Amino acid sequence: MSFLELNDLRVHFPTDDGLVKSVDGLTFKLERGKTLGIVGESGSGKSVTSLAILGLHKGGRAMISGEIWLDGEELVSASAEHVRTLRGKKMAMIFQDPLSAMHPYYTVGAQIVEAYRIHHHVSKAVARKHAIDMLGRVGIPQPERRIDSYPHEFSGGMRQRAMIAMALSCDPELLIADEPTTALDVTVQAQILDLMRDLQQEFNSALIIITHDLGVVAELSDDILVMYGGKCIEYGTAEDIFERPEHPYTWGLLGSMPRLDRARTERLMPIKGTPPSLINVPSGCAFHPRCAFEGRTGGKANTQVPELLETEGGHLVRCHLPREERRAIWENEIKPNLESV
Amino acid sequence: MSESPEPLLSVQGLEKHFPITKGLIKRQVGAVKAVDGLSFDVVKGETLGLVGESGCGKTTTGRLITRLLEPTGGKVVFEGRDITHMSQGALRPLRRDMQMIFQDPYSSLNPRHTVGAIVGAPFRIQGVKTEHGTKKAVQDILELVGLNPEHYNRYPHEFSGGQRQRIGIARTLALKPKLIIADEPVSALDVSIQAQVVNLLEDLQNELDLTYVVIAHDLSVVRHISDRVAVMYLGKIVEIADRQALYEAPMHPYTTALLSAVPVPDVKRRTERERIRLQGDVPSPLNPPSACRFHTRCWKAQEICKTVEPPLAELATGHQVACHFPENAPKDAVPGDAGTAVPA
Numbered sequence: 001m002s003f004l005e006l007n008d009l010r011v012h013f014p015t016d017d018g019l020v021k022s023v024d025g026l027t028f029k030l031e032r033g034k035t036l037g038i039v040g041e042s043g044s045g046k047s048v049t050s051l052a053i054l055g056l057h058k059g060g061r062a063m064i065s066g067e068i069w070l071d072g073e074e075l076v077s078a079s080a081e082h083v084r085t086l087r088g089k090k091m092a093m094i095f096q097d098p099l100s101a102m103h104p105y106y107t108v109g110a111q112i113v114e115a116y117r118i119h120h121h122v123s124k125a126v127a128r129k130h131a132i133d134m135l136g137r138v139g140i141p142q143p144e145r146r147i148d149s150y151p152h153e154f155s156g157g158m159r160q161r162a163m164i165a166m167a168l169s170c171d172p173e174l175l176i177a178d179e180p181t182t183a184l185d186v187t188v189q190a191q192i193l194d195l196m197r198d199l200q201q202e203f204n205s206a207l208i209i210i211t212h213d214l215g216v217v218a219e220l221s222d223d224i225l226v227m228y229g230g231k232c233i234e235y236g237t238a239e240d241i242f243e244r245p246e247h248p249y250t251w252g253l254l255g256s257m258p259r260l261d262r263a264r265t266e267r268l269m270p271i272k273g274t275p276p277s278l279i280n281v282p283s284g285c286a287f288h289p290r291c292a293f294e295g296r297t298g299g300k301a302n303t304q305v306p307e308l309l310e311t312e313g314g315h316l317v318r319c320h321l322p323r324e325e326r327r328a329i330w331e332n333e334i335k336p337n338l339e340s341v
Numbered sequence: 342m343s344e345s346p347e348p349l350l351s352v353q354g355l356e357k358h359f360p361i362t363k364g365l366i367k368r369q370v371g372a373v374k375a376v377d378g379l380s381f382d383v384v385k386g387e388t389l390g391l392v393g394e395s396g397c398g399k400t401t402t403g404r405l406i407t408r409l410l411e412p413t414g415g416k417v418v419f420e421g422r423d424i425t426h427m428s429q430g431a432l433r434p435l436r437r438d439m440q441m442i443f444q445d446p447y448s449s450l451n452p453r454h455t456v457g458a459i460v461g462a463p464f465r466i467q468g469v470k471t472e473h474g475t476k477k478a479v480q481d482i483l484e485l486v487g488l489n490p491e492h493y494n495r496y497p498h499e500f501s502g503g504q505r506q507r508i509g510i511a512r513t514l515a516l517k518p519k520l521i522i523a524d525e526p527v528s529a530l531d532v533s534i535q536a537q538v539v540n541l542l543e544d545l546q547n548e549l550d551l552t553y554v555v556i557a558h559d560l561s562v563v564r565h566i567s568d569r570v571a572v573m574y575l576g577k578i579v580e581i582a583d584r585q586a587l588y589e590a591p592m593h594p595y596t597t598a599l600l601s602a603v604p605v606p607d608v609k610r611r612t613e614r615e616r617i618r619l620q621g622d623v624p625s626p627l628n629p630p631s632a633c634r635f636h637t638r639c640w641k642a643q644e645i646c647k648t649v650e651p652p653l654a655e656l657a658t659g660h661q662v663a664c665h666f667p668e669n670a671p672k673d674a675v676p677g678d679a680g681t682a683v684p685a
Contacts (some may be wrong), residue, residue: 025390037592041531041534069511077613141621156622158622183396185623186558186560186603187394187396187599187602187618189602190606190623191618191620193604194618213604215603215605217606218605218607218608219604239609243609244605253532253533254606255536256533257532258564258565259538259561260561260588261606264565264584265565267543268536268539268540269536270540271536275531290533
């Protein structure tokens with residue numbers, strides 16, 4: 001069994017307008033020392049997935065089914081108290097906005113010390129020393145002085161580093177980073193990505209990085225999962241997704257993005273329409289109203305939900321188009337346009 | 342640009358210092374030099390991209406040009422007229438020609454007004470009468486930006502982020518302006534929607550002969566839409582050049598560092614890419630470093646960078662850079678010539 005396994009995870013929220021199926025049957029595996037990138041637009045269910053793994057929906061209105069196995073333990077059926085003992089030590093999270101994720105009344109040091117002392121029975125002095133170590137490790141200058149600063153006294157990049165220090169203070173085996181660099185400037189983003197890569201190698205932890213930025217995913221991930229409307233629509237190694245993607249939505253994402261490493265394309269190739277409402281998910285394939293190749297599925301697109309099937313060596317695609325046709329479209333119609341001058 | 346005699350917009354030595362006051366009598370104890378001596382021209386029909394990290398003054402620049410903020414120094418010349426200290430009353434007719442697109446499509450539209458009222462507001466405020474009435478004019482514009490004209494009576498909350506940004510663009514276009522300042526027009530949108538809006542902005546430019554100043558932090562988006570690009574750092578322009586020159590042969594070390602920091606979606610080359618990693622954060626504009634403001638993070642910095650401020654000098658045609666040790670510079674160019682340099 002893998003270190004982390006999700007089996008048909010479903011997270012549904014009942015609302016006055018209907019049932020919101022934020023995550024609707026998600027299955028994946030992740031090993032220690034590996035990085036999984038989860039990509040998707042807003043409302044695709046990527047953040048809800050991470051909160052479900054951490055057990056942060058417990059006690060709320062969410063209806064969760066399926067299985068989450070972390071190191072041999074099942075978490076969906078586990079009690080909230082038990083999951084709490086795992087949070088911090090076994091698994092930890094880096095949030096997008098460190099200013100709202102940190103408590104403004106306590107010093108950065110106090111917040112790291114608190115988490116450390118919950119999991120380790122040590123004196124305040126020892127915990128403080130550990131916190132200073134951690135702040136130094138993530139590259140905060142003069143950690144012995146900065147430990148007594150409040151979150152608002154840090155710059156954005158420093159705050160994100162402090163959050164990483166907090167998340168790593170108990171050596172978690174699973175680290176989930178939800179848009180860790182979206183709020184940061186590019187030069188600081190590059191520093192944080194380097195830091196996360198180095199720390200992951202040092203701790204050999206499993207890392208899930210959730211983002212809408214394909215560039216960030218490409219920098220860090222071993223495997224990539226593309227989500228759309230609460231479902232995984234394509235899964236594969238980073239090479240699979242960037243070199244031979246097979247889902248029209250993935251093509252659309254690649255075509256939407258101006259790229260600095262290629263000659264400038266005259267025109268971007270956006271996906272038409274807007275992301276679907278999760279209350280009224282389109283029938284059949286959730287992507288079909290926006291899909292440019294919907295007409296080639298023989299009328300199946302809006303009646304049948306396509307299955308997530310393996311095309312080759314662990315590369316999974318949820319699409320009605322036959323495999324040969326997908327490959328032909330990618331090679332002949334999509335790829336040349338992405339590289340044109 | 343030298344070949345065009347009359348720029349549509351000319352910014353000369355523009356400054357905005359926000360005072361910092363202290364105590365009961367609000368004694369001024371310092372100033373945040375958000376924009377500190379900017380000069381550039383924008384010619385008709387072109388797109389100028391303004392890039393930089395947060396706090397570099399790019400948004401302030403946009404607001405100074407449109408006079409949403411009062412400049413504390415320098416000049417803004419629009420179509421040959423100095424509008425720097427024009428009264429609000431005198432400025433109003435000019436607002437037709439100069440419009441702004443805002444970043445956040447959620448907070449920039451009044452939630453209690455219908456789309457028709459929002460897009461029709463410019464006609465009402467400016468007292469513009471159109472041939473077939475305001476409603477027809479508004480519906481024409483909605484169609485132009487790719488919205489359904491029948492949505493005239495709907496409210497902003499009924500639309501998605503991308504559609505709201507289109508409503509904002511429709512309002513901007515209502516009076517057929519000549520210059521549009523777009524402040525982060527796509528950064529709040531999803532990737533697939535970003536591309537739609539970028540394409541829309543390009544189509545509108547071709548159709549209506551618009552001139553854009555696009556303020557953004559995303560270097561790939563800026564390269565896609567701009568003809569010329571200005572890079573800002575702590576309230577100053579450090580480099581300004583044609584798109585191709587700037588992206589292919591950047592001269593300022595900061596530009597080089599910015600470009601190499603952008604994550605590239607290419608898994609084959611992720612290990613072999615050479616990167617320049619800047620240390621630390623952007624310094625506070627409250628106490629900017631002396632002379633060249635980039636010297637605290639620059640790997641090429643030497644003694645002269647701390648004492649003599651490099652002027653923004655034209656080292657190649659249309660390529661200006663403020664650096665003592667520029668990269669990719671032609672051999673005969675004299676960067677940061679001591680004769681013209683301003684001692685700090």
